[in-house]
Amino acid sequence: MKFFKRLNKPKTTQSILPFRLNVLLVIVFVLFALLVGQLAYLQLLNGSKFQAEVERSDKTIIAGNVPRGLIYDSKGRLIVDNEPSSAITYTRSAAVKTSDMYQIANRLQKFIHVDDSNLTAHDKADYYLADDNNYKKITKITNKNLTKDQLQSEPVRAEYRRAINYVEKKKPHLTPDQLQAAAIFAKMSAAYQYSTVYIKSYQTTPLEVAQVSEHQTELPGIQIGTDSQRSYPMGDSMTSIIGKVSTEKQGLPDDRINQLLAEGYSRNDRIGTSYLEQEYEPILKGSKSQTQISVGNNNKLTDSIQKYRGEKGDNLNLTIDADFQKKVDTAVHSTFNSARANGVTQYADGAYAVAMNPKTGAILAMSGVHYNPKTGAITDDSLGVINRTFVMGSAVKGATVLGGLMDGVISPDNSVLPDAPIYLPSTPVKKSVYPIGTFGALSAQKALEFSSNIYMMRLAMRMGNAKYVPNSYIHIDDNVFQKLRGYYNQFGLGVKTGIDLPGESSGIEGPTMNSDGIIKVGSVLDESYGNYDAYTLMQMVQYVSTIANGGYRIRPYLVQSIQKTQRDGSLGAIVHQTQPQVLNRVGFTNSQLNVVKDGFYNVVHGNGGWTTAKPLAGVKPAIAGKTGTAQSFYYDPDNPYNTNPPQTITLSMVAYAPYDDPQIAVAVVLPNLSSEKGEYNLNLVKNIVNDYFGTSTKDSE
Numbered sequence: 196m197k198f199f200k201r202l203n204k205p206k207t208t209q210s211i212l213p214f215r216l217n218v219l220l221v222i223v224f225v226l227f228a229l230l231v232g233q234l235a236y237l238q239l240l241n242g243s244k245f246q247a248e249v250e251r252s253d254k255t256i257i258a259g260n261v262p263r264g265l266i267y268d269s270k271g272r273l274i275v276d277n278e279p280s281s282a283i284t285y286t287r288s289a290a291v292k293t294s295d296m297y298q299i300a301n302r303l304q305k306f307i308h309v310d311d312s313n314l315t316a317h318d319k320a321d322y323y324l325a326d327d328n329n330y331k332k333i334t335k336i337t338n339k340n341l342t343k344d345q346l347q348s349e350p351v352r353a354e355y356r357r358a359i360n361y362v363e364k365k366k367p368h369l370t371p372d373q374l375q376a377a378a379i380f381a382k383m384s385a386a387y388q389y390s391t392v393y394i395k396s397y398q399t400t401p402l403e404v405a406q407v408s409e410h411q412t413e414l415p416g417i418q419i420g421t422d423s424q425r426s427y428p429m430g431d432s433m434t435s436i437i438g439k440v441s442t443e444k445q446g447l448p449d450d451r452i453n454q455l456l457a458e459g460y461s462r463n464d465r466i467g468t469s470y471l472e473q474e475y476e477p478i479l480k481g482s483k484s485q486t487q488i489s490v491g492n493n494n495k496l497t498d499s500i501q502k503y504r505g506e507k508g509d510n511l512n513l514t515i516d517a518d519f520q521k522k523v524d525t526a527v528h529s530t531f532n533s534a535r536a537n538g539v540t541q542y543a544d545g546a547y548a549v550a551m552n553p554k555t556g557a558i559l560a561m562s563g564v565h566y567n568p569k570t571g572a573i574t575d576d577s578l579g580v581i582n583r584t585f586v587m588g589s590a591v592k593g594a595t596v597l598g599g600l601m602d603g604v605i606s607p608d609n610s611v612l613p614d615a616p617i618y619l620p621s622t623p624v625k626k627s628v629y630p631i632g633t634f635g636a637l638s639a640q641k642a643l644e645f646s647s648n649i650y651m652m653r654l655a656m657r658m659g660n661a662k663y664v665p666n667s668y669i670h671i672d673d674n675v676f677q678k679l680r681g682y683y684n685q686f687g688l689g690v691k692t693g694i695d696l697p698g699e700s701s702g703i704e705g706p707t708m709n710s711d712g713i714i715k716v717g718s719v720l721d722e723s724y725g726n727y728d729a730y731t732l733m734q735m736v737q738y739v740s741t742i743a744n745g746g747y748r749i750r751p752y753l754v755q756s757i758q759k760t761q762r763d764g765s766l767g768a769i770v771h772q773t774q775p776q777v778l779n780r781v782g783f784t785n786s787q788l789n790v791v792k793d794g795f796y797n798v799v800h801g802n803g804g805w806t807t808a809k810p811l812a813g814v815k816p817a818i819a820g821k822t823g824t825a826q827s828f829y830y831d832p833d834n835p836y837n838t839n840p841p842q843t844i845t846l847s848m849v850a851y852a853p854y855d856d857p858q859i860a861v862a863v864v865l866p867n868l869s870s871e872k873g874e875y876n877l878n879l880v881k882n883i884v885n886d887y888f889g890t891s892t893k894d895s896e
Contacts, residue, residue: 262423264479264508266437266471268517269755275437277423281404282396283307284420287386291416296383297325297376299414304375306406309395311378319369320362321384322377324355333358383416396422429517432524435577436515436561436696436753438470470578470696471511471753478757481508509770512756514557519887523548523560524575526882531564531573534868534875542568542829542843544866546875547732549580550883553740553851553860555775556749558694559887561733581692581699584729585866587847589646589807590823591688591725591735593742593791595654596639598682600787604657607786610639612653618665622717625652628824629805643794643821645805648724655679655723673714676707679722685781686748687737688730693750693778703729726825735862739820739849741781742791743857750776795819796854808848810877814884820850820861824871843867846876852884859887 266275283303287296300322324330337357338346346354369377379394386392394417395403404419411417425440427433467476531546547563563583565576576583599605605612614634616626624631627648634645642650656663659675672678684690689702705727709715721727733751741748752773759767796819799808807822825847828840847864851857863879 261481262507263425263440263465264481264510264760266511266513268429268513268515268520270516270518271512272429272517274427274429274433274513274517276426276428278426279421279423280397281399281401282420282422283394283399283403283407284391284418285383285386285394285416286391286418287383287388287416289388293325293384294327295415296380297322299417300376300380300383302410302413303379303394303407303417304372306410307379307395307399307403309375309378309382311374314374314378314381316363316366317359318381319366319374319377320359322373322380323362323367323369324358325380330358333361337361391418391420393420393422397424430521432521432562432575433515433517433577435575436470438472438474439468440465440472441468470698474695474697475511475754478511479508482506507760510758510760510766511754512758513753514552514755515560515753519550520560520562522886523550523562523883526879526886527562527564528573530875530879530882531566531865533878534865534873535566537873539868539870539873540566540568541869542841542867543869544583544585545573545576545579546863546865546879547576547579547583548861548863548879548883549732549736550859550861550887551736551740551751553743553749553857556740556751557755557773558751558753559859560883563732578696578698580732581694581696582731584700584703584731585845585847585864586726586729586825586827587735587864588725588823588825588845589648590821590847590849590862591683591730591738592643592646592651593795593821593849594683594686594688594738595651595679595723595725596643596791596794597686597742597781597783597787598679599654599658600639600790601682601781601783602658602678604654605639607790610790611636612642612650612657614647614649616649617652617656617663617720619669619717620666625649625717625720633805639790640794640797641803643791644797644801644807645803646798646807646822646824651724652720655719659719669716671714671716671719675719676714676722679719680704680728683728685779686741687734687778689728689734692731692733692737693776694733695752695754699733700731702731702734725823732862732864735847735849735864736860739851739862740857740860742788742795743819743851743860745785746781746783746788748778748781750778752776792819792854795821798822799850808877810874811850811881814852814881816853816888817855818850818852818880818884819854820848820880822876823847823849823864827867829867841869843869844871846871848876848880850880850884852888859884 262277265273265277268274285299324333334354334357338354341349382392382394407414407417408419411419427437467473467479472479527546527548531540531543534540534543534546543566545564545566549561550559551557552559561577561580563576563579565574565579566572596605596610600607600610614627614637616624616631618624625648627633627646629645634641634647637645637647637650639650641647655661655675656671658678659671661669661671663669680689689704691699691701705715705718705722707714707718718727737748737751755773756769757771758769761767796817797803798806798821799811799814799818801809808818808820811818811820823846825845827843827845829843830840831837843866845864845866846868847862849860849862851860861880861883863876863883865875865879868875
């Protein structure tokens, strides 16, 4: 039995093995079939899909700059242009490395010359470390005291910062060629992914353009482009009004960078930084072009399609006639030079003038020169018309009289007040320029003609319900300052005019109370004849325009219209026309207004011995207006605590013409002269009015 059992065992083994092999073969076959099926699925059914995925490219929209809008004068003459020039640009791709830019900069410096005078120590260190050999050498030194664990755990940029600090301190020598390359490298490094920066945009020579074009295959990302700079075909007399545009290097101003980035600007975009260029930046900048670029899986540019060609900025048409502006500039300069030649400018600030259409608010000209009495330097300062303030003197008396009329303390039929001087305790007598006793009493019209300080002070005393005993006692309502300034504000004195320029001052108000909390009565009286608060010249021309046009305070403006540009470069449609804007209507009656208008006419055409502007009586068309003389003291910033500063005189005048149908309102000021002799304010007004109507007559012929 045992024998037979041993013989049967091999049979059992042979029958089991083939079965297991068969099972394994079946499993392998099934797996192979599944693999073939999956390959068929991938290759035959979805092969094109996955091939496209492999070759997929990222699509990105990049923006390109467009030319800024131009600026024209009121006669359509170009005063701000874009001067095109060739430029060398660099567009940074996603795949570029620092070492790549280092090599490109070293090659490019052979073909162009750039300004390297503004290179910082950091710029030089950046360039030096862009060389891999230099970087390895420096980091070997700066890392030697750190363990491997410390190096691995520290922030990624820490090693580079150590290397930069080390190189900045050691200041490695760079050859002139390397300095050029470093300046180029700094500009290239400022570019972010797919953005374009200018390597050289101004004064690029034809030879440089030719050499870069010839070697462009060796300079990936470098291209020949175009750029433009602001130019001024009619001269630079209005540049201080027009303002400035930042350079690409300056880019966006730091104080507004986050806001501007959110609005779609790039960091290196040019932008208006002052005055008209800043105020109308959204209009002048245009809309950027949009180009769709495709980047393959190797981070290389595969395609570029322009989706939107962009639109050039709209143009500004100003209210200013460039020819008249030049004449006003000449009048301001010559008037100040005359005062300087006569030796009365040792403490002077300069001279300023502005002319406006009193019916619309359109600015016809604004000009100014600033004078430094210590250095003798004279600089153009047209913006001083809106951002400098001066105590204007008697020129504001028209507002004082109309305030008294509106307050009811005088009336058109009963405006006579005694012309006796004011005697306050422990204070010098407060009087007019003419001798005491010259007049016993004056009407409002005569007070304006003779520029009576006494009349204005007595008017303020009535408005403040003053109780007064000469040399002994005076009491006045605490709200009299508020009352006077409230009337002045209605004419635009002491409040911003609303002109379409940034940086306008609202004026300066003097204190109303002394250290004991008691109203400064003497200052109230000074306020009444214009010798206390300070105003801008733009406020003065708005004030006199309000009188000239019958009581409407008009917002002054410089931009008459906004105009499109056609594709061929010609001017297109007007998209905005500025309309006169009334800010408020002053609440006087026509009979009250006529009191001041008659007084202003008599200031020029009266026959009294103290009539203040008789030299202008021969000007045609006839002028009406009010002169001003304010007394102040010279403030020396180098000696601010001087207890005995020299006294100075500020001459001013407001006027309009023709007196019976005003077409122009004028305000002028010459601050801090050492003498009031010379009639500089009258001469300046005369020249401006003659030039304006001379220009108008010539143009109409």
